[in-house]
Amino acid sequence: MFYRLSGTYHTSYEADRRLWKIPTDRWLVIGLLVLALLAPLYVSPLYLGSYVLPWVIWSAAALSLTLLMGLAGQLHFGFAAVMAIGAYASIHLVRAGIPFEIALLLSGLIAAVIGAVFGGAALRVKGLYLVMATLAMQYLVDWVVVNIPAISGGAHATLRTPAVSFLFLPIESLAARYWLALAWAVLLTVFFMNVKRTSFGRALVAIRDKDFAAAVIGVDPFKTKLMAFFTSSFMGGVTGAVLAFCFYRAVTPEQFGFNVSIQLVAMVLVGGLGSVIGAWLGAGFVLLAPIFLTNLVSGLAAGGWVPVSQNFLSHLPLMIYGAMIIGFLLLEPLGLAKIYDNIRKYFLVWPFRHARS
Amino acid sequence: MTFLRKLALTTALVAGLSAPVAAEDVKFGLLQDFTAVYTFVTGQYNQGQQDYLALANAEGALGDGNTVTAIVRDTGNQPQRGIEAYNRAKEEGAILFDFLSTPVSAAILDQAQADRNVVITPAHGRGDASDGTVFPYVFPMLPTYWAQAAALIEHMKTTGGLEGKKIAIVHIDSPFGREPGPILTALAEQEKFEFQAFPYASPGNEQSAAWSEVRRYRPDYVLIWGAGGGQAVSVRTAIQNGIAPEQIHSVIWLAETDAANVGPQMKGVKRFEATAAGTDHPIIQRIQEKVIDAGKGAGDQANVGNSYYNLGVATMAVAVEAARLGLESGGPLTGETLKAGFEKIAGYDAEGLMPPVTYTAEDHQGGGAGRVSEWDGEKWVPVSEWKASYPDLIRQVIKESAAKYAAEH
Numbered sequence: 001m002f003y004r005l006s007g008t009y010h011t012s013y014e015a016d017r018r019l020w021k022i023p024t025d026r027w028l029v030i031g032l033l034v035l036a037l038l039a040p041l042y043v044s045p046l047y048l049g050s051y052v053l054p055w056v057i058w059s060a061a062a063l064s065l066t067l068l069m070g071l072a073g074q075l076h077f078g079f080a081a082v083m084a085i086g087a088y089a090s091i092h093l094v095r096a097g098i099p100f101e102i103a104l105l106l107s108g109l110i111a112a113v114i115g116a117v118f119g120g121a122a123l124r125v126k127g128l129y130l131v132m133a134t135l136a137m138q139y140l141v142d143w144v145v146v147n148i149p150a151i152s153g154g155a156h157a158t159l160r161t162p163a164v165s166f167l168f169l170p171i172e173s174l175a176a177r178y179w180l181a182l183a184w185a186v187l188l189t190v191f192f193m194n195v196k197r198t199s200f201g202r203a204l205v206a207i208r209d210k211d212f213a214a215a216v217i218g219v220d221p222f223k224t225k226l227m228a229f230f231t232s233s234f235m236g237g238v239t240g241a242v243l244a245f246c247f248y249r250a251v252t253p254e255q256f257g258f259n260v261s262i263q264l265v266a267m268v269l270v271g272g273l274g275s276v277i278g279a280w281l282g283a284g285f286v287l288l289a290p291i292f293l294t295n296l297v298s299g300l301a302a303g304g305w306v307p308v309s310q311n312f313l314s315h316l317p318l319m320i321y322g323a324m325i326i327g328f329l330l331l332e333p334l335g336l337a338k339i340y341d342n343i344r345k346y347f348l349v350w351p352f353r354h355a356r357s
Numbered sequence: 358m359t360f361l362r363k364l365a366l367t368t369a370l371v372a373g374l375s376a377p378v379a380a381e382d383v384k385f386g387l388l389q390d391f392t393a394v395y396t397f398v399t400g401q402y403n404q405g406q407q408d409y410l411a412l413a414n415a416e417g418a419l420g421d422g423n424t425v426t427a428i429v430r431d432t433g434n435q436p437q438r439g440i441e442a443y444n445r446a447k448e449e450g451a452i453l454f455d456f457l458s459t460p461v462s463a464a465i466l467d468q469a470q471a472d473r474n475v476v477i478t479p480a481h482g483r484g485d486a487s488d489g490t491v492f493p494y495v496f497p498m499l500p501t502y503w504a505q506a507a508a509l510i511e512h513m514k515t516t517g518g519l520e521g522k523k524i525a526i527v528h529i530d531s532p533f534g535r536e537p538g539p540i541l542t543a544l545a546e547q548e549k550f551e552f553q554a555f556p557y558a559s560p561g562n563e564q565s566a567a568w569s570e571v572r573r574y575r576p577d578y579v580l581i582w583g584a585g586g587g588q589a590v591s592v593r594t595a596i597q598n599g600i601a602p603e604q605i606h607s608v609i610w611l612a613e614t615d616a617a618n619v620g621p622q623m624k625g626v627k628r629f630e631a632t633a634a635g636t637d638h639p640i641i642q643r644i645q646e647k648v649i650d651a652g653k654g655a656g657d658q659a660n661v662g663n664s665y666y667n668l669g670v671a672t673m674a675v676a677v678e679a680a681r682l683g684l685e686s687g688g689p690l691t692g693e694t695l696k697a698g699f700e701k702i703a704g705y706d707a708e709g710l711m712p713p714v715t716y717t718a719e720d721h722q723g724g725g726a727g728r729v730s731e732w733d734g735e736k737w738v739p740v741s742e743w744k745a746s747y748p749d750l751i752r753q754v755i756k757e758s759a760a761k762y763a764a765e766h
Contacts, residue, residue, distance in 0.1 A: 050445070158463040247437070247440075249464075252463045254459065290433065290438065294430060295445070310429055310655060314431035317431070
């Protein structure tokens, strides 16, 4: 009723290959995109600057990581380091006089090359061993950034981003910074939806499911894994640069620490591995739930509802947040994306009960 | 509302009348890390801040029925949460911010400067922010890490001499741990001692590798430069490696909790302090009487009077004094008038809780005076007088670093 059809029935390969198999989905996404584009007009600066903007950027980061973890099945626990490389590279490139547009691409390439080198070293190992190898990358990059003043920006290790413009639009006002971040996130989203339909995307999935079986059917595991690391690190590097220029505007090594890598993994897992909408929902949940809960609990405390010490008050949101993650994963191990999918399927055929996807 | 109030005020001033101004509620944003990295200090520090603000309100420190309110939020040391908390508190009207977190402070510094809101960075953050001409809205307020290193070196000089001596600096491997480096280099030349740095990996739960190197170096003095749990490990491992507690000199981050963790061996260890510890001070006594005994304390009563608690009290005492002076010029208090209030503070010592501080438009450190205290087995006992050490050198380092920052941006 809501989707104006009862299940999906394709009568041609053309229809089966379409990105939006149901018109309603397409309209929904276009509607959301228009809302997102116009957000600076109707969202207050507080919410745009501290909720929507970081959400968009972290969604791009989660999309970059889910390409590697969800599609190619390669665990990566050092993705914040990849973003750090992109952020620091872009700032130093812009300071060296390279136009911002090119610096963005170059910083992505630098992150991709370094990421692929570590990925290459990690290719001989799988699963938990790969986790250890990527952790090593996290700590090595941290160490290099902290210990080389030329990179970190000297004794105080804070590097401010220079003023830049992107295609003649000065990246200064909140709206401009938001639009640039949105453009990058939308680009990644479109890329991700389409990469699943290419031979590269199918090769990634084959590697994820069983790499020697993939080799048997003619997918070169070495090349494909390396490509996965390269692509994902490129996306992560540019996202790091966007994060630095559009959101933080001053970078310190702590902003890309190990805990950030874990947050990124949590975004991907809570959202749902390898899913576009999962990356968006996961990033939103992991990033914003603690903030909402902190404000909620503080509000309740101010109203005299929870008379407790500041220390407990600060930990209470984290306890609720932890319980929520466990709750969601118990309810639906495939993540928030699957929960959305269940709801969508229910309404697809409502008022009837069973749907074929 | 603000516009109307401004308008009313301006009209009153123009007419030359003393119009009755509505009592004002000054808001301070204490947006700190209660849950991640800085937990070793934040709880007690923030408790001291809140208790002092309660005392200030109970005593009407701001006059004319004006009050001061703290907006307290946890940022978990995450910059994105800090930015959200900053923006929200700003909207709620806060004009002074204390983040007590290096990454959060770094991410907000520029925005706060642009918004003309005062950011205090007591005992953390950039040392060169002491130069008020480059960082007009940042107040390090208390001695920077550079001034702390200078004070400890001067204490070594007065107690045992420095010429030909060897100093080992054992520090956490982070930008914070590297802060005293330039000061030591400059002083080593001036005072003719030699020093060597021994970094250990963050967070410092395991430091034996660094300390066995230190033992081979045979230092006359040891400086330990870390924070949190790593500090107790430093002291313990140093003693295991044959270093006498009397040789150990610590940065400001060594408190009663660490002493309890180390145990009786701790006796004789020295540290820098910017504010006096203990409850034997008029302000702390009055907090006990009017806030704690009245059941309005912000946390565990056992914390009252310990080092970090008193540090928090001192920061808010200075901030409230600045707000009072800022309000004297009339009109609603804004970031700008609060900054002017800070720069009017001269010789304020929070009734003996801290050395007299004087802020000017150039010096936002307040002179950089501090002292050294020693753990006597039960409490911290001061072993030197309040004074600023090597002030010319510190001023020069601040100036050079700030000029470099100004040139880059």
